[in-house]
Structures are given as C-alpha cells and as structure tokens.
Amino acid sequence: MALTKIEWxxxxxxxxxxxxxxxxxxxxCYAERMALRLQAMGSDNYSNGFDLTMHKHVLLKPFEWKKPQMIFVNSMSDIFHENAPFEFIKSIFATMHMANWHTYQLLTKRSGRLKQLATKLSWANNIWMGVTVESAEYKHRIDNLRETPAKTKFLSLEPLLGPIGELNLDGIDWVIVGGESGPNSRPMEEAWVLDIKNQCLAQKTHFFFKQWGGKNKKKTGRKLEGTTWDQMPTPVSI
Known part of the structure; x- marks a missing residue:
C-alpha cells in the first residue's frame, strides 16, 4: 500500500x-511527471515510464492490508483505458470484491468505455466510481457515469479549467473540486467553484474542495471563503 497525500x-x-x-x-498530467521521475530513479514498476503497463504481481496487494482503508485505484493510470485488457480489469474487480473490508475509489476520463463495460462487471457496494469533468465540454461523462450500476458515484472536477454551468447531480453522491497544481498550472476562478458548491448544496450532494492549486499549492491552501469543505459519502457496508 502506498500512503498518499491526496486529501480525499x-x-x-x-x-x-x-x-x-x-x-x-x-x-x-501529474502522474506522467511522477512516472518519469520514478523511471529515472530505477523503480521496477516504472521501467516503461508512462507507457500503459499491467502489474499482475500487484493484483493481490489489498489482501496484505488488514486495516480498512479508503483506496484510490490506479492513481497512476486509468482503469478504463482503451488498451487495458478487459480480463485484467475483471481481475482488479475480483480483488475489490474479495478484499471487501476496504473502500475502493475508481476514477476515469474514459466514460464511454466505462459505460460499455459496466454491465459486464460485478459491482459491490465498496466500489465507488467517478469520472473527471474538467470543463463544461466534458459533462457528457456524467451521463455515462449515471448509467453504471455503481452504488456510490462521484465527480472529480479537477483540474477545473472553466465554468461548468448547470449540473444535473441526480444519482451523483459526491463532487470534488480542485485547481491545477505544478509549474505550468492553469488558473481557476473562485466564481466557478462557488457556483459548483451552491449547486451541490441545493441538490444535496456532498461537496469536497481539494485545493486552489497553482505553483505552490500549500501556500494557496484549500479554504473556500474561509471554510474547509470536506464532505464525503459514508462508506456503504457490503
């Protein structure tokens, strides 16, 4: 298990x-930068750099972690990547079913493939499914997510690159918002965030503000109008 500084x-x-x-x-992409750094450091799992790679030896790792954890699955990839073999995806789902004392958070930008495969996979209550929506252009991903059998569904509006506009949060349990961080980060406007927060509150959807981002995300922090927003769904029992 790799402990992470990701706030959610x-x-x-x-x-x-x-x-x-x-x-x-x-x-x-932060994952690309990290993967290339780990490759340069000689990490075995990153010998291919940021090329898509399956790691069969990692599939059973959650069984080694006896304390229940909230686990972000494939933080360095996309489980529904078009070149990810379906049988390997099924193997990941099998582990999540069997090591069921953990809660698993999956996130994809490839909502089309998610929609295509969702009914062919076995969903347990401890498997949360989310899509990334960085601007209004990609709101169709929400509709694809809504059609999946996942019990808990969430949105990651990060990096938020523009106003989202009207959000239909029917069937969506959780919304995460964050600005881009790193040396070439693009700015996020407060008005975009406040609009999303207000829509979440109006539609009774959990709202989580992750960060303002920028070149120094620690300095910009994660308070919105003086308040830290850490709302999350309650893990559902198996």
Missing part, C-alpha cells in the same frame, strides 16, 4: 500504471 483518500493501489492524453485536463 487514504492510500493508492496501482495494478496498472501509465496512460495517454485524451482531453484538456491531461495536458499537465
């Missing part, structure tokens, strides 16, 4: 690593 989870598990860019939010 506790640990990460990466049976897949590597990805490819498909939309505007991918431009300054």
């Amino acid at each position: 989870t506790e640990a990460s598990w990466n049976p897949m690593t590597g990805c490819s860019k498909i939309s505007a939010g991918c431009k300054n």
